[in-house]
Amino acid sequence: MPSPTPRITALDTYDIRFPTSRSLDGSDAMNPDPDYSAAYLVLRTDAGDGLEGHGFAFTIGRGNDVQVAAIEALRAHVVGRSVAEVCDDPGSLNRALVGDSQLRWLGPEKGVMHMAVGAVVNAVWDLAAKRAGLPLWRLLAEADPAWLVAQVDFRYLSDALTPQEALSLLARAREGRGERAADLIARGYPGYTTSPGWLGYSDEKLARLAREAVAGGFTQIKLKVGADLADDIRRCRAARAAVGPDVRIALDANQRWDVAEAVSWTKALAEFDPYWIEEPTSPDDVLGHAAVRVAVAPVKVATGEHVQNRIVFKQLLQARAIDVLQLDAARVGGVNENLAILLLAAKFGVPVCPHAGGVGLCELVQHLSMFDYVALSGTYEDRVIEYVDHLHEHFLAPTVIRDGRYLAPTAPGFSAQMRGDSIAAYTYPSGGFWAADLPSGARV
Numbered sequence: 001m002p003s004p005t006p007r008i009t010a011l012d013t014y015d016i017r018f019p020t021s022r023s024l025d026g027s028d029a030m031n032p033d034p035d036y037s038a039a040y041l042v043l044r045t046d047a048g049d050g051l052e053g054h055g056f057a058f059t060i061g062r063g064n065d066v067q068v069a070a071i072e073a074l075r076a077h078v079v080g081r082s083v084a085e086v087c088d089d090p091g092s093l094n095r096a097l098v099g100d101s102q103l104r105w106l107g108p109e110k111g112v113m114h115m116a117v118g119a120v121v122n123a124v125w126d127l128a129a130k131r132a133g134l135p136l137w138r139l140l141a142e143a144d145p146a147w148l149v150a151q152v153d154f155r156y157l158s159d160a161l162t163p164q165e166a167l168s169l170l171a172r173a174r175e176g177r178g179e180r181a182a183d184l185i186a187r188g189y190p191g192y193t194t195s196p197g198w199l200g201y202s203d204e205k206l207a208r209l210a211r212e213a214v215a216g217g218f219t220q221i222k223l224k225v226g227a228d229l230a231d232d233i234r235r236c237r238a239a240r241a242a243v244g245p246d247v248r249i250a251l252d253a254n255q256r257w258d259v260a261e262a263v264s265w266t267k268a269l270a271e272f273d274p275y276w277i278e279e280p281t282s283p284d285d286v287l288g289h290a291a292v293r294v295a296v297a298p299v300k301v302a303t304g305e306h307v308q309n310r311i312v313f314k315q316l317l318q319a320r321a322i323d324v325l326q327l328d329a330a331r332v333g334g335v336n337e338n339l340a341i342l343l344l345a346a347k348f349g350v351p352v353c354p355h356a357g358g359v360g361l362c363e364l365v366q367h368l369s370m371f372d373y374v375a376l377s378g379t380y381e382d383r384v385i386e387y388v389d390h391l392h393e394h395f396l397a398p399t400v401i402r403d404g405r406y407l408a409p410t411a412p413g414f415s416a417q418m419r420g421d422s423i424a425a426y427t428y429p430s431g432g433f434w435a436a437d438l439p440s441g442a443r444v
């Protein structure tokens, strides 16, 4: 029987792992054998409407159990809360989770604990959007700007962005919102694909997938680099020959280099006209990125998928260290912190090209870029969302790509919900796939 004041009754967790390392999908210079995984949670309520909030942190295999434990450490902040209160103001829960003084010691606002906060906060937004009957991008784009600003934690940001500035950025974008929403629904948001460029693929597979990407409408592809320079030169040559001169080729070193090596290696690949060099060095090295940027121009510098919070993004922008900001839907503290990051990027005039791929990251992050287009930056120019063509079949509302563009989701929610049979099969190590696959005693 529905409760008169519905509450969150459970936060259930799942350790879900996919055996992607066996096909070298996702392989790069730093991560040669990822098993794409989700530390997954479901918020259940006694509202009687059948709605749940789904969220997850993305990991690449070992340690997914640690990430699940971090999510479970937040359970007491969530269970028992009023559904209406948390959905009307996810920012209040966000502040409670970030502000748990004992758990804060494990960060602050970085690493496993912060990713757990992000997973829980994103699950609340999923539930809020389902209750509103809207896809999340639309809920955000139609929201009152003052309410959106109130969702942002400006602590540590006010030297770069004030609430008043955030409000004026959102107010400025109100003009033309309806036309942009219609255009987004008609055409979709530009994407680019990393599927051809995994380091473990042969040159033939790379060239074939690159040609298929262009034939499929993509105007940008990405190649992993950084393990061996001679290999990178050969692979870049093959890719450029496959796609011709007009398709953008981005390069991604996945943090492999020190600063000087990042500069020399990128310059050694300059003849293939790379559009950006991604994660040239440590994601914490703000000044290192700034030095690389100066040295490798006109090749752009991009980073963000491992940038741990809004404060490091603030510094990357203040130091003019990046040309392209690659926020990730599941790395920082959830939608609220990503609103802060989108606002910072808008203030500094730096395009956001989100990191995606993984498990469900394309599904999540499209909502943030679509909100940004309709109600904040107002432009697609030099903006593309990463796309990788695998694991989408495990989601109830998978991304839809047409002519190299992400079509706008229409289902209510954050597109975060995984299929029940996929959860059952890939729960580690007891799910159907792993139980059949792992010999007894081979649990790792």
Ligand SMILES: [Mg+2]
Residues within 6 Å of the ligand: 252, 254, 278, 279, 305, 355
């Ligand atoms: Mg990357």
